[in-house]
Amino acid sequence: MLQQFAIVASREGRTVHLLQWDVVRGAFEGHPAGARYPEVDGVTHAAIRRAVGLWARRAVSEWDRRHPGGEHLLAVEAPLIGDRLASLARVRNDEAEALLGGTSSIFFVPAPSDEVRRAIESSRIREARTPRHERERANAAPPLLELLWQDVVRLGVRFGLAEQEWTGRGYQRDLYVSVYRRLLRDRTAVVLEIDDVLPVTGSPYAFDTVPVEILPSHRDVDDFLTVVSSLPHGRLRQEAEQWYGDVEEGG
16 A cells, blocks of 8 residues: 555655655664664564654654655655554654644554455465565564554553453454554544455565655664663663553543
8 A cells, every 4th residue: 555655646746755664673673783672573672663763753854854845745654553653643742743743644544354454464474485575574474463463452452442352352443443543643544444455466565666765874773772772671661561652541
């Protein structure tokens, strides 16, 4: 969907700038300082997740300042769950908030049906075995997809949107949408119900017109990992566990 969105925008004359979670976190993990925070069982270390989130807000702010014209468009792939660029959904007193919380920013929530969800899981199995693009190797594997879904369920229970008995059950679109709506309560959010499985002939990482990628510099990675590493271990763990902030308060 992100690929097709970028292609359509390019054909309409927009210059597309792209910021993707998996691509950016790879830059942090590949940095020498990132070696201290290795991925475990496919799950990105909490320190990396937090550093990427801090960097992303500054990156969004800088992009906005450099591209004031409407001919430019910023497309961000932000999973949110598990503190994966979730900082973009939280209200903060910084320069990025005016853009993120303004009417010119829309957070789309793709909500697949059960059939589409099964197709996604099957696709991830294929990608893991025979990736068609180098970046597909960084995609969430089927076990991680299930782990992320259970994170959604746990949030649903915490927010009062689901009963404890939901834990362990399979994907349910209504709960998925409800949790994301709560996470994005301070943002303009639009739910896209995806009911059709379309044929895929290539990699979603391939573009007709290559977007301008927003990536951290070597210095950026070093700076933000230094900030995160200076946090007391207990605070980092607490922030990692409560990455959704004050969302559970109120409706």
